[in-house]
Amino acid sequence: MIKIIAMPILSITICCGPALAEPRNKEKKVAVVTNFSENDAVAQDLVKSFANALDRAASNDVAIKYEYYWSGGNTETAKIYAKKVAASSPDAIFAATTPVVSALLNETKTIPIVFATVADPIGSGFVENLAAPGKNVTGFINSEGSIAGKWVQYLKELLPDLPCISMMYNTRTAPYYKYYVGPFEDAAKSVSIEPILSNVSTEQEIEGTIRDLSDRKCGLVLMNDSFNFVHRQRISTVSEQYRVPVVAYNKATALNEALIAYGPEEVDAYRKAAGYVKKIIDGAQVGKLPVQLNTRFYLSVNLQKAKRLGIEIPASFLSRVDDEVE
CATH class of the missing domain: 3.40.50.2300 (Response regulator)
Structure with a gap:
C-alpha cells in the first residue's frame, strides 16, 4: 500500500x-x-x-x-x-x-x-x-557484528547451564547474516555452548525451530532482521509456549518476544x-x-517474561539494565 x-x-x-x-x-x-x-x-x-x-x-x-x-x-x-x-x-x-x-x-x-x-x-x-x-x-x-557476542554473554549469565544456543534469521531478509554469525559462534564456543544456526522463512519454520530448541533445552538469539521484527509476536507466543528464552537486538523487542534485548x-x-x-x-x-x-545502546529485560519462564534475574544483572519491562 x-x-x-x-x-x-x-x-x-x-x-x-x-x-x-x-x-x-x-x-x-x-x-x-x-x-x-x-x-x-x-x-x-x-x-x-x-x-x-x-x-x-x-x-x-x-x-x-x-x-x-x-x-x-x-x-x-x-x-x-x-x-x-x-x-x-x-x-x-x-x-x-x-x-x-x-x-x-x-x-x-x-x-x-x-x-x-x-x-x-x-x-x-x-x-x-x-x-x-x-x-x-x-x-x-x-x-556491528561483534554485538552478537554480547547477546550470547547475557543469556549465558542468566542461564549458566545452557547447553546450546541458536541464532535465527532469514537469509532473504538478512543477506548479511555472516556479519553476525562469526562473532556469535566464537562467543558461544568460548563459554562452552554449542552454537546452532537456524535459517527460517515462514511462521511454520519459526515454530518448528523453537520446538526443536525446546527439546534440547537451548536458548535463542534473534539476529537484526526485518523478518524477525515483522514476526516478533509469533516468536513471542511460540517461545513462551515451548519455554525457550530469547535474547534479541533492540529494546523494542523486549516488549514482545525477548527475555533480554541489547542493541541500539x-x-x-x-x-x-x-x-x-x-x-x-x-x-x-x-x-x-x-x-x-x-x-x-540499551540493555533491556522483560521481568514478566522472566517470571513466566521461571527465570530469576539477579540483582547484579538488574543493576546494569537500562530498561525493565514490568
Whole structure:
C-alpha cells in the first residue's frame, strides 16, 4: 500500500514596491521505504520520528511531500516498490533495512538514499567506505557484528547451564547474516555452548525451530532482521509456549518476544537520518556524508517474561539494565 501525504503549499504575497519579489515555497518529495508492516505500531513510530525530525529541520520556505511504502517483510514487494520509487524521481529517499536499500540501488544510481536499520553496508556493497561512501547512498549502521557476542554473554549469565544456543534469521531478509554469525559462534564456543544456526522463512519454520530448541533445552538469539521484527509476536507466543528464552537486538523487542534485548536505540538513527536528508535537500552531496554507527545502546529485560519462564534475574544483572519491562 502506498500512502501519499502532502503538506500544504503556502503562498505569501509581499506588496508595496516593485523591488520586492513574491516568495514561493519549494516543494521537495521524499520517499520513505521500509521492509516493515504498515500496521506495526513500533515501525510507525520510527517512521514518524524521521518525518517529524525532517519537518522541524526543513527551511521555512520548503514544504516536504512524503510518499510511504511498506513492504511488510517481503523482499519481492520491496523490489516492486523500488521500481515505483525510482520512476517517481523523489528528491531523496529514506530507506530502512538492508533488503530495501539493495532493491533501491538496483533501480537508481543517482537519487540520493539515506538509510537506517542496516547492518553491513560495506559487505553488502552499498558503500565503498564509511568515511566517504562515494555513491548515491549513506546512512546509519544499527550495530556491528561483534554485538552478537554480547547477546550470547547475557543469556549465558542468566542461564549458566545452557547447553546450546541458536541464532535465527532469514537469509532473504538478512543477506548479511555472516556479519553476525562469526562473532556469535566464537562467543558461544568460548563459554562452552554449542552454537546452532537456524535459517527460517515462514511462521511454520519459526515454530518448528523453537520446538526443536525446546527439546534440547537451548536458548535463542534473534539476529537484526526485518523478518524477525515483522514476526516478533509469533516468536513471542511460540517461545513462551515451548519455554525457550530469547535474547534479541533492540529494546523494542523486549516488549514482545525477548527475555533480554541489547542493541541500539534505533529512533536516534531515524532522527539523524532526517538531518542527512535535510542536508541533501539543501544541496549536500550524499556521497560525501559519512556513514555513521549508532552510539546509544540499551540493555533491556522483560521481568514478566522472566517470571513466566521461571527465570530469576539477579540483582547484579538488574543493576546494569537500562530498561525493565514490568
